[in-house]
Amino acid sequence: AQSVTQLDSQVPVFEEAPVELRCNYSSSVSVYLFWYVQYPNQGLQLLLKYLSGSTLVKGINGFEAEFNKSQTSFHLRKPSVHISDTAEYFCAVSEWSGTSYGKLTFGQGTILTVHP
Amino acid sequence: DGGITQSPKYLFRKEGQNVTLSCEQNLNHDAMYWYRQDPGQGLRLIYYSQIVNDFQKGDIAEGYSVSREKKESFPLTVTSAQKNPTAFYLCASRESRGANSPLHFGNGTRLTVT
Numbered sequence: 001a002q003s004v005t006q007l008d009s010q011v012p013v014f015e016e017a018p019v020e021l022r023c024n025y026s027s028s029v030s031v032y033l034f035w036y037v038q039y040p041n042q043g044l045q046l047l048l049k050y051l052s053g054s055t056l057v058k059g060i061n062g063f064e065a066e067f068n069k070s071q072t073s074f075h076l077r078k079p080s081v082h083i084s085d086t087a088e089y090f091c092a093v094s095e096w097s098g099t100s101y102g103k104l105t106f107g108q109g110t111i112l113t114v115h116p
Numbered sequence: 117d118g119g120i121t122q123s124p125k126y127l128f129r130k131e132g133q134n135v136t137l138s139c140e141q142n143l144n145h146d147a148m149y150w151y152r153q154d155p156g157q158g159l160r161l162i163y164y165s166q167i168v169n170d171f172q173k174g175d176i177a178e179g180y181s182v183s184r185e186k187k188e189s190f191p192l193t194v195t196s197a198q199k200n201p202t203a204f205y206l207c208a209s210r211e212s213r214g215a216n217s218p219l220h221f222g223n224g225t226r227l228t229v230t
Binding site for chain 2: 009034043046104
């Protein structure tokens with residue numbers, strides 16, 4: 001069965017500093033990977049996704065993530081954060097299988113707090 | 117604009133009462149999902165439906181029920197059998213059942229049961 005671990009529950013950072021939010025997954029088959037962002041009392045919004053091809057994926061709001069198959073990781077990065085990036089971030093994995101409906105499994109979330 | 121509408125945004129109920137959360141989408145998506153969110157636990161799948169008149173249990177279906185009579189609508193009923201119903205509930209849809217298709221989310225309903 002697939003699983004997702006987000007290694008940090010909270011990440012505080014100062015404005016304009018770089019940030020990395022870590023995500024590791026486990027799966028016995030090929031996977032698709034996603035990062036979502038959630039602002040307070042709202043739903044989740046897709047930041048970026050890895051389906052195939054280049055392992056470096058660029059998303060909205062200046063975020064990017066790198067798929068590392070050997071380390072089963074999909075870490076999210078941003079070179080310079082803004083106050084408006086304060087939110088909770090979720091990593092998710094979906095297994096590819098001919099018999100699977102494509103269940104999406106979410107990590108526990110990482111709360112990013114950007115301080116002025 | 118296409119999207120998913122969840123209503124109401126906040127819902128308060130007394131213990132022992134059933135309550136129904138509404139979810140409507142105009143994205144013409146086949147698949148719809150209900151998730152429950154609790155602090156520090158991520159999102160957990162309650163029920164999903166890949167086509168009208170068909171739905172499947174997710175990981176935490178006990179105490180919940182759903183229906184899918186129309187493509188656009190996927191209401192969730194939280195029954196009195198759900199032991200800890202207070203949570204944030206998220207409805208989502210997906211263009212297809214494929215694993216590479218991302219979910220689109222509504223803005224959630226926060227249910228408080230006292």
